[in-house]
Amino acid sequence: MELRRSGYGVSRGNPMGHYLLRARAIEIFPGPDSYFDQEAAVIRFAGGRISGIVSLQDHTERSQYQLEPQLVTNLFDRNREKRRLVRYADIPAVLVQAITSAEDKRFFQHAGFDPFRVIKAAYVDVREGSHRQGASTISMQLARSLWLTNERTWRRKLPEVLITLQLEQKLSKQQIFEHYCNQIYLGRRGSFSIQGFGEAAQVYLGKDLRQLTVPEAAMLAGLVQNPGRYSPFRYPERMRDRRNVVLGLMRQNGYLTDRQYALAIESSLTLAKGAIESQHAPYFVDLVNDFLQSRFQDIDFQTNSHRVYTTLDIDLQRAASEGVRMGLERVDELLRKQRRHRRAALPDAQVALVAMDPRTGAIKALVGGRNYGLSQLNHAIAKRQPGSVFKPFVYAAAFETALEGGSRAITPSTTVIDEPTTFWYDQRAYEPGNFKNEYNGQVTLRRALAKSMNVATVKVAEMVGYDTVVDLARRAGMNYRINPTPTVALGAYEVTPIEIAGAYTIFANRGEAVKPHFVSMVRAQGGQVMFAHAPEKTAVLDPRVAYLMVNLMEEVTRSGTAAGIRARGFTAPAAGKTGTSHDGWFAGFTSELLCVVWVGFDDNRELLLEGAHSALPIWTEFMKRALEIRPYRNAKPFGAPEGIVSIEVDPLSGMPATPYCPSSRPEVFVAGSEPVGACGLHGGHAGATHVAGWDQPAGGPTTPEAPETVVARRRPLVIQPEPESAAAPVESPKEEKKKRGFFGRLVDVFK
Incomplete structure (x- = not known):
């Protein structure tokens, strides 16, 4: 198969x-x-x-063997026609019998037109006073579809008959029937027209033409009369009645026994499950078609056969479609509760999912909406505000200061004050608020990102400079129209899910941005390569800064706003960030796969669901299925590059922990930027190189004065560089270590 x-x-x-x-x-x-x-x-x-x-050439063992990629679809010209060419030898006898019974029972006997049908049609039309009865044979239908219009007048019949006679003279009956089966219009699939029985069998039944059963052949033959009226997806009962009419004609013509007929008419329609939504990745195919039309404007893809090789992974696409379906069920349930609470009608939420290889930029799966049959708008390329999904770029821009070292270096343990704040820019006031108006006081940047604190993030952007943040975003491949204002820190501009996926490669790919692509190669019929994708990589971040961001985004999935992926059973090493604007977002990745999910409404109304409750469940359902597919199952821990150190810090002050600190945790730094000194919150000397002082409230220093206790500095733990492909675990933040006091140790004695 x-x-x-x-x-x-x-x-x-x-x-x-x-x-x-x-x-x-x-x-x-x-x-x-x-x-x-x-x-x-x-x-x-x-x-x-x-x-x-x-x-079979040298009779030696091979470790692997690659087959030709599976055919996803057939694309033709700007009329957006799709067909799957078949030969007469591949057309099963049962389909030949069904088509001739329904359309032209004397096809193999007459010379192109049937005088008996013409006389009968003329009589019916005169009696009814309109053109109600068709007289066209299969040969005449082929002539009309190739060279004439669908106008139903007797004036058109003369040229139709003349062309038909030419066809009958030049081609055999088998050749005419083969052309007919490849040319006939059999409905629409979203924005594409379905041409031919080969494509129709895949679209409606999800199977090869040679596998058709008697009822299935009758159903396809029944579509010819009026594909729109008898669409099995929209009008299944109407289609079943039409199918049974064709089965009756097959019995009249001696192709079915009474028993076969009785069994066939009782069978249900066996339509392809999810054919419209998922089977052939329709939104992905649209992207490919648009690419071909724009890049090869002077080439006629209908008369010249070409092979287009794409990046699509069929198995991963199925996982994406299933993950979207499962995740949307939860979103729909939450929206139903909203409708009852708000007593307002809400449309169905839309969705986009983009999955790509973070090393190459190859898009492996793409879902552009919840139902391609109802809407062909591809939300994967629609611009929306990303919200907090953008925040990692703010922190990455800030951490670049650590490369220079010194007291002004911003690190994961740098602290800011998370409190209501007014920001001024170009003589305009901007007052962002946190989710639920909850504020946390002094926080480290690690915690600020994990909990997605808005005010703290804008303060970080102000510290490093809005221009610096925008410059990084543009270098990562995002919207060049981003403006350097305080709102940029919270993703208040428009970007597409594919752009976000491409930009996130700077984190997943050790600082290198990789441009997303979906076409690998285009070859002409003779084998000439007309297009071959050349990888586009740009060094954007220092690998050490990229690692800091991955480490912080791992914290997001461990204890922050994306911790829900663990509760839903996703256990592989992963990093990511939620986002909530009017819509819900989640962008996350493993070592093998990067995925961005967007959920929202077409009319841009507020979803009123955080990304953690809308996009995140879809991402999780998809990624759990992706882990079962061979190329993506071995997700490795994220290894640290050379030049990263880790020390134990107090989680509140961000300073090196002392024996007096009730808890501590490992923190990672670019070597040379780690804080010097000790935590002063719980005893010991306060460090002199910490940058919390950048944001001290007017009332005095944030860190209280420490008692005069001499504490020896802890030596930083240097993490050795790992090979890029190494699977060894990396030193990463763990659960805070709780220190036990005297009474705790006393209790241990009696255990």
Whole structure:
């Protein structure tokens, strides 16, 4: 089945390649059109699994063997037609019988037009006073679809008959029938028209044409008369009645026995599950089609066959569709409660999901909406305010100051005052508020990001400079129209989910931005390469700063606003950030896969659901399924680059912990930027290199004076650099260590 889907056949003349079935083995012979330039091989099986791969060229063992990518869809010209070409030999007899019974029972006997049908149609039209009865044979329908209009007048019949006679003279009946089966219009799938029975079988039934049953063949044949009226997705009962009419005609023509007919009319419609929403990644296909039309404007893709190789992973796309479906069920339930509470009608929430390889930028799965059949608007490329998903870029810009060292370096243990604050810019006041108007006083930047504190984040942006933040965002590939104002810190500008995915690669890819792409190669029919994607990588962040951000975003998933992914059963090492504007966002990644999810309304009204309760559940459902797929299952801990140190700090002051601190935690720093001294909150000398003083309230210093107790400095723990592909765990923040007092130790004695 997989070989056939990839274009391989049993015939040696198949241009894609052919295969031979042996006892417990398959021999594969790639053809001239194969994407992979490799030798033939034999794949052996034992116990239902692959036991070995041997080259048929040099008879040596191979560790892996790549097949031609699966066909996702067929695209044609600017009319947005989709078809799946079939040969007459591939058309099952049951479909030939169904089509001829429904449309032209004497097709193989007449010379192109049927005089008996013409006379009958003329009589009915005269009697009814309108053009109600069709007289077109299959050959005439083909002539009309290729060269004429659908106008139903007798004036059009003469040129139709003349063209039909030409077809009958130049082509055999089998050739005419083959062209008819590839050309006939059979409905719409979103913004695409479905041309031919090969594509219709996939869209409506989710199967190859050669696998059709009698009722399924009758259903497809019944569509020809009026595809819109008999659409099985919209009008299943109407379609079933039409199918049964065709089955009755097949019985009249001797193709079915009475028993076969009785069984067939009682069968239910077996439609493809999720065909419109997911099976062929319609939003992804739209992107590919738009790319081809814009890049190759002078090429006629309908008359010239081309192969377009994309980055899509079919298995991951299925996981994305299922994750979106599961996650939206929860979102819909929450919105139903809102409707009851607000006593207002709300539309269905829309969704976008973009999954990509953070190392290459290859988009592996994409969902652009909840139902492509109802709306073809691709929300993955629609601009919306990202909200707090943007905050990591504020902190990354701030941490770049640590590369220079010195007392003004901003680090994860730097503290700011989280309190109601008015910011002035260009003589305008800006007063952001925290979620639920809750403020936390002095906080470290680690905690400020983990808990997504708005005021603290704007203060960080003010400290480092709004221009610096905007410059980093632009270098990461985001909207060049971002303005350097206080609102930028909270994502108050528009960006697309694909842009966010591309920008987040600077964190997941050790500081390098990778531009998202979805087309790998375009080849002409003769094999010439017309387009080959060239990776576009840009060094944006120092790898040490990128690691600090990954470490902080791991905290978001551990104890911050995204901790829900752990409660929902996702256990792999991951980092990410929630976002809430009018919409809900979550951007997160493992070492193998980066995914961005957006949830919101088309009319831009407020969703009134935080990203943690809208986008995050969808991300989690998808990523759990992704971990079951081979290329993405081995998510590794995030390794630290050279030049990172870790020391124990007090979680409140951010300073090196002392024996007097009730708890401590490891904190990571760019070497040379770690605070010097000791925590002064619980005893010991306060450090002189901490930058909490940047934001001291008017009443005096934030850190109280410490008693004169001499405390030796702790030596920083230097984390050795790991190879980029290493899977060794990294020193990362753990749960705070609670120190036990005298009574605690006394209790231990009696345990």
